[in-house]
Amino acid sequence: MTRAALILTINPGTTTTRFGLFAPDAGAVTPVTEATIEHDEKAMASFAEIADQLEFRAQAIAEFLSTIPGGVTLGAVAGRGGMLSPVPAGVIAVNDALVAFALHTPVYRHASNLGAPLAQAIARQHGIPAFIVDPVSVDELPDVARVSGFPELPRFSFVHALNIRACGRRLADGLGKPFEGLNAVVAHMGAGVSIAAIKNGRIVESSNRMENSPFSPERAGGLPIMPLIELCYSGKYTHAELTRKLYGQGGVFAYLGTKDMRQVEARIAGGDAQAALVWEAMIYQFRKAIGAMAAVLDFQSDGIILTGGMAHSPCVVEALTAGCRALAPVHVYPGSHESEALAAGAARVMAGVETALNWPVVPGGERIAC
Ligand SMILES: Nc1ncnc2c1ncn2[C@@H]1O[C@H](COP(=O)(O)OP(=O)(O)O)[C@@H](O)[C@H]1O
Numbered sequence: 001m002t003r004a005a006l007i008l009t010i011n012p013g014t015t016t017t018r019f020g021l022f023a024p025d026a027g028a029v030t031p032v033t034e035a036t037i038e039h040d041e042k043a044m045a046s047f048a049e050i051a052d053q054l055e056f057r058a059q060a061i062a063e064f065l066s067t068i069p070g071g072v073t074l075g076a077v078a079g080r081g082g083m084l085s086p087v088p089a090g091v092i093a094v095n096d097a098l099v100a101f102a103l104h105t106p107v108y109r110h111a112s113n114l115g116a117p118l119a120q121a122i123a124r125q126h127g128i129p130a131f132i133v134d135p136v137s138v139d140e141l142p143d144v145a146r147v148s149g150f151p152e153l154p155r156f157s158f159v160h161a162l163n164i165r166a167c168g169r170r171l172a173d174g175l176g177k178p179f180e181g182l183n184a185v186v187a188h189m190g191a192g193v194s195i196a197a198i199k200n201g202r203i204v205e206s207s208n209r210m211e212n213s214p215f216s217p218e219r220a221g222g223l224p225i226m227p228l229i230e231l232c233y234s235g236k237y238t239h240a241e242l243t244r245k246l247y248g249q250g251g252v253f254a255y256l257g258t259k260d261m262r263q264v265e266a267r268i269a270g271g272d273a274q275a276a277l278v279w280e281a282m283i284y285q286f287r288k289a290i291g292a293m294a295a296v297l298d299f300q301s302d303g304i305i306l307t308g309g310m311a312h313s314p315c316v317v318e319a320l321t322a323g324c325r326a327l328a329p330v331h332v333y334p335g336s337h338e339s340e341a342l343a344a345g346a347a348r349v350m351a352g353v354e355t356a357l358n359w360p361v362v363p364g365g366e367r368i369a370c
Pocket residue numbers: 013189190191192217259260261262265308309310312313314335336
């Protein structure tokens with residue numbers, strides 16, 4: 001029996017590389033297998049630059065593929081897209097220029113910058129196309145949302161677009177309406193957090209996790225700006241130290257020394273008052289952000305979606321549902337649905353339901369059939 005060519009998904013995280021194999025079927029996908037490789041934190045810290053991890057992670061993928069009984073025939077590879085320049089939502093075909101941008105001139109340092117290079121490396125070995133889908137630099141903000149109050153620092157979009165759009169599609173399907181007609185608030189609550197407003201299928205506003213965002217297990221989120229300026233110039237920290245403190249060691253970690261919310265909840269159950277205060281403050285900030293996104297949608301949303309790792313927590317879900325259900329019905333889609341969303345994007349292109357954008361993506365730019 002010949003086996004259908006599968007779609008390989010690659011999702012590089014700070015200390016993990018997640019893989020999936022999916023069978024495409026007329027623009028949809030069925031999961032075949034998924035795996036997460038946990039990389040040693042010290043080993044990852046030994047790489048000076050994210051780009052230096054390429055070989056190491058490529059080796060991990062080769063090992064994953066070698067474990068598939070009977071081998072695997074691939075038809076396409078879809079990688080998580082990184083901190084690119086602003087792009088529309090959708091699928092982008094990986095080419096050399098995109099790989100060079102992601103490796104050498106990304107807007108910010110982030111493991112997702114390796115999604116395109118890794119996808120290309122595997123795709124080349126198999127002679128198949130490579131894509132990225134809904135990268136974190138998806139920017140659908142209207143002009144009014146870009147005005148920050150200081151012309152040199154306009155607001156911009158970095159958002160968990162892949163999971164947020166996948167959850168939006170799922171809600172739209174459940175409601176029997178097209179995604180393009182969906183209005184919803186999505187709270188992606190992972191190690192980093194994005195709270196976003198989807199209006200007619202477009203992410204028209206989001207908390208931008210290091211701009212005006214709630215804090216999260218490891219990100220400081222938005223901070224009091226005048227004291228932050230003082231701290232920057234105080235000489236207390238170097239640029240790199242302060243960036244690390246706010247970005248990977250901020251939020252819950254800065255207060256409690258852990259990024260694992262299960263541990264935090266266990267400490268609260270054991271009577272730890274500081275843990276309880278920090279947890280409550282984070283939920284309080286989530287509620288404020290969800291309310292702000294509901295306001296962006298004129299309080300006319302089809303639903304509020306709670307998703308990401310923290311949506312596994314009954315305490316988080318209960319607290320947010322109680323605080324937000326007056327705004328719209330609350331739907332809980334725990335975990336991230338990124339692998340399936342990556343595969344579905346590639347499958348839509350392979351089935352001809354959608355065309356891929358070509359990099360560099362310019363307004364009204366070229367789309368290519370693959
Ligand atoms: N059952 C749970 N209860 C509470 N928190 C959880 C649970 N499962 C995962 N988390 C928390 O979710 C966060 C990770 O979310 P996830 O979406 O997996 O992260 P990432 O941003 O790395 O993809 C961690 O802080 C983790 O402790």
